[in-house]
Amino acid sequence: MDTTKDLYPSRTSAPTAMFERLDPVVYGNADQGPLSQEQLDQYNRDGFLFFPGFFNGQTIGSFVDELHRLCSDRSMAGRDDVITEPDSQEVRSIFQVHKHSDVFARLCRHPRILPMAQQLLGGDVYIHQSRINYKPGFQGKGFNWHSDFETWHAEDGLPHMRTVSCSVILTDNNEFNGPLMIVPGSHRYFVPCIGETPENNFRRSLKKQEIGVPDNDSLAKLIDQAGGIQAPKGPAGSLLLFECNVLHGSNANMSPYPRSNVFFVYNSVKNTPRRPYAAPDYRPEFLSERGDFTPLRAAG
Amino acid sequence: MDTTKDLYPSRTSAPTAMFERLDPVVYGNADQGPLSQEQLDQYNRDGFLFFPGFFNGQTIGSFVDELHRLCSDRSMAGRDDVITEPDSQEVRSIFQVHKHSDVFARLCRHPRILPMAQQLLGGDVYIHQSRINYKPGFQGKGFNWHSDFETWHAEDGLPHMRTVSCSVILTDNNEFNGPLMIVPGSHRYFVPCIGETPENNFRRSLKKQEIGVPDNDSLAKLIDQAGGIQAPKGPAGSLLLFECNVLHGSNANMSPYPRSNVFFVYNSVKNTPRRPYAAPDYRPEFLSERGDFTPLRAAG
Numbered sequence: 301m302d303t304t305k306d307l308y309p310s311r312t313s314a315p316t317a318m319f320e321r322l323d324p325v326v327y328g329n330a331d332q333g334p335l336s337q338e339q340l341d342q343y344n345r346d347g348f349l350f351f352p353g354f355f356n357g358q359t360i361g362s363f364v365d366e367l368h369r370l371c372s373d374r375s376m377a378g379r380d381d382v383i384t385e386p387d388s389q390e391v392r393s394i395f396q397v398h399k400h401s402d403v404f405a406r407l408c409r410h411p412r413i414l415p416m417a418q419q420l421l422g423g424d425v426y427i428h429q430s431r432i433n434y435k436p437g438f439q440g441k442g443f444n445w446h447s448d449f450e451t452w453h454a455e456d457g458l459p460h461m462r463t464v465s466c467s468v469i470l471t472d473n474n475e476f477n478g479p480l481m482i483v484p485g486s487h488r489y490f491v492p493c494i495g496e497t498p499e500n501n502f503r504r505s506l507k508k509q510e511i512g513v514p515d516n517d518s519l520a521k522l523i524d525q526a527g528g529i530q531a532p533k534g535p536a537g538s539l540l541l542f543e544c545n546v547l548h549g550s551n552a553n554m555s556p557y558p559r560s561n562v563f564f565v566y567n568s569v570k571n572t573p574r575r576p577y578a579a580p581d582y583r584p585e586f587l588s589e590r591g592d593f594t595p596l597r598a599a600g
Numbered sequence: 601m602d603t604t605k606d607l608y609p610s611r612t613s614a615p616t617a618m619f620e621r622l623d624p625v626v627y628g629n630a631d632q633g634p635l636s637q638e639q640l641d642q643y644n645r646d647g648f649l650f651f652p653g654f655f656n657g658q659t660i661g662s663f664v665d666e667l668h669r670l671c672s673d674r675s676m677a678g679r680d681d682v683i684t685e686p687d688s689q690e691v692r693s694i695f696q697v698h699k700h701s702d703v704f705a706r707l708c709r710h711p712r713i714l715p716m717a718q719q720l721l722g723g724d725v726y727i728h729q730s731r732i733n734y735k736p737g738f739q740g741k742g743f744n745w746h747s748d749f750e751t752w753h754a755e756d757g758l759p760h761m762r763t764v765s766c767s768v769i770l771t772d773n774n775e776f777n778g779p780l781m782i783v784p785g786s787h788r789y790f791v792p793c794i795g796e797t798p799e800n801n802f803r804r805s806l807k808k809q810e811i812g813v814p815d816n817d818s819l820a821k822l823i824d825q826a827g828g829i830q831a832p833k834g835p836a837g838s839l840l841l842f843e844c845n846v847l848h849g850s851n852a853n854m855s856p857y858p859r860s861n862v863f864f865v866y867n868s869v870k871n872t873p874r875r876p877y878a879a880p881d882y883r884p885e886f887l888s889e890r891g892d893f894t895p896l897r898a899a900g
Contacts, residue, residue, distance in 0.1 A: 437816070437820065438745075438816050438819065438820075442851075442852060442854075445738075445854070475775045475831065476781065476829045476831070478851075481776065481854055516737070516738050516856070519738065519856060520737065520738075520856035523855070523856050524856070529776045529854065529855060531775065531776070549854060551742075551778075551851040551852055551854055552742060552851055552852065554742075554745070554781055554829065554849060554851055555823065555829060556816070556819060556820035556823050556824070
């Protein structure tokens, strides 16, 4: 375990009450990037920003082609960073797509995206994790409510909340194909989760998360006080930025159509991982970058 | 097995293509009840009718009180007709509530409801099954897509599609608490399902249905051709009538609030059960009335 003080103890043996976060939400200001003061205020309050139709159809088409290419690439099968559905061999997620694919390597450095991440986190950033979620028709299971930061802190050793996820929506999202659901305002509180982290927890948690899940009472309280639940839905090409500690989840895909997204997790270079705060060992590098914290530069 | 010709073979060992239904959808006409010709046409086309705010808040309050009384009644625990969630002891459904409760006995004979069922089915009806679904906050799992008729035919022996379900919504339904989803127009086709019915299948299928579930290709085809998916949502007190063969399902309840409904299944007295068409034995009477086909009369 790291000797650095653990600001956000979790995976505790006894229940611990939730408490207000100890880190800022927004690190930069309106002069330092494309987001307006109003957008920064909104992100500060809600923990997310949604941009319907951020990319047009033609642009998004090339990302969708790349998704299909990767998901049907037989040389990817059986790799550790390719996760299949709990009940079938269909691809659920592929990790570190910014390393597997030139297309996604450029996308995470996109001149309309990267500066927003730098502005929110106040300076240079690198990719902590990237993935595509395929979520096939009918078969796509949901994700329970959770804070990403809770896992990235407990299992990956990120010390502070200074991380933002960017989701580019590759297929139309509607109420029937399991869109992401968010509890606006929940990022302002940290909910310590009960239960020790088992060894190699990630193998199970990527399919169905059962450790690092907030208790129902805290969840209900946050949903009640913070303003309910929202599901940002929109056409393919929409973009969602969400704060690392905002509670989110999703339901099963009841439609015949896939619900596919590409995720980039930007972390501040001032927030690189220590030893895991509440796990016996590191998770694999495909889940948590440990070797290369070179600041990203915008693609030309 | 009954010697009566099986119009809708299911639980087959080899895949069988879906086919158009052999029974009418609407048995009565506009002169025989409260539903207009337009409403009958809509039911004929879509397989359901939704009435937002059918009952006012005060009326629905008395039904909600009765729901809570039954769900917290310790003398109900452990009964065969009380179904708990797969992962907990929380009540998921209580069956034959029209026998357990005077309030629900009157509700299924309500002078604004019963005549609609009689009109759709062309004459006298009785209750084939009744239940309340409690669907607690967070814990409520979903139901896979299915046709109720497929089970009522294969496992209960109802020969024809001459049955209608009535759901009275006891809590506000929204996109976050797992509302019922319907494939409009799917009631016009019968999808034979693969797989023999195991003994006492109902013990499992009431928690998670895996037998009698249509194949994904037929589902996708019906969703594509028939007009997508609809989720009739509305305030507590809304009422839904849906045809016995319309495909429906629901997602998990992601909200802290329960999603509770009361269901009555009205069957025509001309459609009483034969021997099960594709199961080794009858299901218990709490799922499938076999003793009392006395026509219901409207409550005063």
